Amino acid sequence: xxxxxxxxxxxxxxxxxxxxxxxxxxxxxxxxxxxxxxxxxxxxxxxxxxxxxxxxxxxxxxxxxxxxxxxxxxxxxxxxxxxxxxxxxxxxxxxxxxxxxxxxxxxxxxxxxxxxxxxxxxxxxxxxxxxxxxxxxxxxxxxxxxxxxxxxxxxxxxxxxxxxxxxxxxxxxxxxxxxxxxxxxxxxxxxxxxxxxxxxxxxxxxxxxxxxxxxxxxxxxxxxxxxxxxxxxxxxxxxxxxxxxxxxxxxxxxxxx
Amino acid sequence: xxxxxxxxxxxxxxxxxxxxxxxxxxxxxxxxxxxxxxxxxxxxxxxxxxxxxxxxxxxxxxxxxxxxxxxxxxxxxxxxxxxxxxxxxxxxxxxxxxxxxxxxxxxxxxxxxxxxxx
Amino acid sequence: xxxxxxxxxxxxxxxxxxxxxxxxxxxxxxxxxxxxxxxxxxxxxxxxxxxxxxxxxxxxxxxxxxxxxxxxxxxxxxxxxxxxxxxxxxxxxxxxxxxxxxxxxxxxxxxxxxxxxxxxxxxxxxxxxxxxxxxxxxxxxxxxxxxxxxxxxxxxxxxxxxxxxxxxxxxxxxxxxxxxxxxxxxxxxxxxxxxxxxxxxxxxxxxxxxxxxxxxxxxxxxxxxxxxxxxxxxxxxxxxxxxxxxxxxxxxxxxxxxxxxxxxxxxxxxxxxxxxxxxxxxxxxxxxxxxxxxxxxxxxxxxxxxxxxxxxxxx
Numbered sequence: 144x145x146x147x148x149x150x151x152x153x154x155x156x157x158x159x160x161x162x163x164x165x166x167x168x169x170x171x172x173x174x175x176x177x178x179x180x181x182x183x184x185x186x187x188x189x190x191x192x193x194x195x196x197x198x199x200x201x202x203x204x205x206x207x208x209x210x211x212x213x214x215x216x217x218x219x220x221x222x223x224x225x226x227x228x229x230x231x232x233x234x235x236x237x238x239x240x241x242x243x244x245x246x247x248x249x250x251x252x253x254x255x256x257x258x259x260x261x262x263x264x265x266x267x268x269x270x271x272x273x274x275x276x277x278x279x280x281x282x283x284x285x286x287x288x289x290x291x292x293x294x295x296x297x298x299x300x301x302x303x304x305x306x307x308x309x310x311x312x313x314x315x316x317x318x319x320x321x322x323x324x325x326x327x328x329x330x331x332x333x334x335x336x337x338x339x340x341x342x343x344x345x346x347x348x349x350x351x352x353x354x355x356x357x358x359x360x361x362x363x364x365x366x367x368x369x370x371x372x373x374x375x376x377x378x379x380x381x382x383x384x385x386x387x388x389x390x391x392x393x394x395x396x397x398x399x400x
Numbered sequence: 401x402x403x404x405x406x407x408x409x410x411x412x413x414x415x416x417x418x419x420x421x422x423x424x425x426x427x428x429x430x431x432x433x434x435x436x437x438x439x440x441x442x443x444x445x446x447x448x449x450x451x452x453x454x455x456x457x458x459x460x461x462x463x464x465x466x467x468x469x470x471x472x473x474x475x476x477x478x479x480x481x482x483x484x485x486x487x488x489x490x491x492x493x494x495x496x497x498x499x500x501x502x503x504x505x506x507x508x509x510x511x512x513x514x515x516x517x518x
Numbered sequence: 519x520x521x522x523x524x525x526x527x528x529x530x531x532x533x534x535x536x537x538x539x540x541x542x543x544x545x546x547x548x549x550x551x552x553x554x555x556x557x558x559x560x561x562x563x564x565x566x567x568x569x570x571x572x573x574x575x576x577x578x579x580x581x582x583x584x585x586x587x588x589x590x591x592x593x594x595x596x597x598x599x600x601x602x603x604x605x606x607x608x609x610x611x612x613x614x615x616x617x618x619x620x621x622x623x624x625x626x627x628x629x630x631x632x633x634x635x636x637x638x639x640x641x642x643x644x645x646x647x648x649x650x651x652x653x654x655x656x657x658x659x660x661x662x663x664x665x666x667x668x669x670x671x672x673x674x675x676x677x678x679x680x681x682x683x684x685x686x687x688x689x690x691x692x693x694x695x696x697x698x699x700x701x702x703x704x705x706x707x708x709x710x711x712x713x714x715x716x717x718x719x720x721x722x723x724x725x726x727x728x729x730x731x732x733x734x735x736x737x738x739x740x741x742x743x744x745x746x747x748x749x750x751x752x753x754x755x756x757x758x759x760x761x762x763x764x765x766x767x768x769x770x771x772x773x774x775x776x777x778x779x780x781x782x783x784x785x786x787x788x789x790x791x792x793x794x795x796x797x798x799x800x801x802x803x804x805x806x807x808x809x810x811x812x813x814x815x816x817x818x819x820x821x822x823x824x825x826x827x828x829x830x831x832x833x
Contacts, residue, residue, distance in 0.1 A: 174575060178567040220578070301824075400693055
């Protein structure tokens with residue numbers, strides 16, 4: 144990274160950390176579905192998707208380390224909830240399969256838009272990683288888009304559960320699009336496409352089309368968030384998640400595992 | 401016939417790269433061809449690469465027990481059909497020339513502009 | 519060809535080491551023994567995912583979390599492949615995946631004793647990967663020359679994947695053995711819990727009728743005792759090298775015969791546990807499977823219905 148970009152170091156951290164945390168947290172909740180998916184083949188597909196996300200998170204945490212953050216193990220296992228930058232919707236306990244499909248579909252559309260924006264960033268290592276990540280993520284998006292269609296169209300029960308899942312999520316989606324601070328720094332890095340209003344509008348367009356095609360009533364625009372996970376404002380669910388996640392590691396912080 | 405609520409069985413075939421033919425690797429259950437393709441990837445190709453994947457409904461495949469008449473059998477001598485059934489080299493030697501093999505021709509095609517082995 | 523002639527022919531093929539394929543004629547007994555063997559093998563892989571999956575959210579490093587996630591995924595993958603074989607064999611009976619899964623949930627097909635037991639610490643997850651998988655690999659490798667070719671082919675694939683599991687399990691156990699005293703103690707605690715169940719795992723010295731008949735048809739070719747001996751021979755020196763003790767004073771090798779002695783596991787207890795699904799975690803894990811399968815039938819129905827609708831639309 145050249146000296147001109149050095150002053151933007153904290154800009155890169157502010158850009159990458161929420162992405163890393165989103166991927167890690169969504170993968171952690173996803174891994175709770177092991178052995179519990181609706182069929183064996185889906186169990187395999189879903190666990191691969193979650194492993195991909197974990198791998199992406201690891202890549203991002205390694206970039207953060209290059210930017211001066213601690214090593215990935217410390218970043219993942221050593222932070223209290225207020226230092227996490229993931230969206231609140233991702234830390235919530237898992238709902239049923241329909242809600243999970245809705246959540247993952249919403250997240251994958253968002254991540255697709257975010258990755259498209261990030262692919263224009265001027266930092267080569269990030270760009271290179273994004274290229275590979277996008278190949279994996281295109282499978283994720285296709286997978287959950289297919290599931291969304293199946294459940295929307297399938298039976299009255301699957302449709303009802305999907306709509307309930309969407310309703311349960313919608314009011315809490317707001318901070319997904321936030322960066323936790325005013326967007327001017329994004330413009331300075333040439334990443335206007337990632338600003339909250341732009342990405343949110345693009346997301347609402349894509350999801351709106353999907354809901355319309357499925358004959359599902361548009362719930363209205365995603366409301367502005369009351370609390371912002373990108374500013375470290377999290378629910379009790381994150382504390383519970385971190386307690387479980389660090390349970391073994393905390394028995395001896397200096398041990399090798 | 402199993403319960404109508406079951407997913408259909410698809411046999412999965414994969415092609416390792418462009419110059420290989422598809423090979424069967426196993427089967428899976430899926431509700432439709434699109435899902436079968438998506439599932440095939442993570443059921444059979446978590447570690448291996450695949451250049452291409454086919455999924456075929458199991459009941460579209462016809463097969464017969466092993467001793468059936470349609471299977472090839474080592475019957476009468478058909479060496480006339482095999483390259484190993486010929487031995488031209490000693491004859492060419494009499495004309496002070498070299499025998500040729502198809503492998504040399506293929507190799508020759510890979511090199512540009514040179515005469516190659518005569 | 520009369521039934522007797524077919525049988526003679528069939529047994530001659532088996533004797534000469536030829537393989538049997540899915541579409542070949544086979545005696546009803548052969549088919550039923552295969553279904554029993556492969557069905558049990560498949561559901562054991564699936565039930566084996568549950569003790570280990572508990573530790574994925576709690577895995578203490580990024581690397582371990584990824585690896586354990588991949589390992590559990592493989593177990594489910596093996597279950598999927600084996601169930602497919604059992605389903606294909608069960609087609610003449612009109613039985614598919616739902617029927618085979620219901621057999622598990624209703625206690626008609628059994629799963630290995632080890633998966634009825636608790637895995638209370640991280641070291642247990644490691645020891646499952648080390649000893650339990652080690653035992654499974656031994657039994658699976660011994661089945662590679664099974665007369666039923668589809669099973670042999672599947673096992674080739676399974677054994678290849680299990681080699682990663684072996685490396686993973688060893689890696690976790692080695693890290694604990696090389697670690698702090700608390701980690702070494704955790705490891706010894708886990709070994710103390712799993713040793714005797716592993717002695718049961720391979721089955722009784724005097725094999726039951728099914729096992730004997732499977733030997734007759736070369737579905738399997740090694741006895742329970744042969745496999746148990748291989749296991750003890752492989753793992754006792756390694757555990758001792760790590761400075762761990764075997765929780766059984768009678769585990770000793772006869773210098774003359776090379777045969778290992780061991781204390782008989784509680785045959786009655788483990789048999790009861792397997793037969794009646796009354797082990798410490800049998801019901802809780804079966805409930806998870808029930809949740810996944812029966813509890814989510816609505817999902818499969820929806821996907822089937824959606825597929826039918828889309829097919830009609832010509833999509």
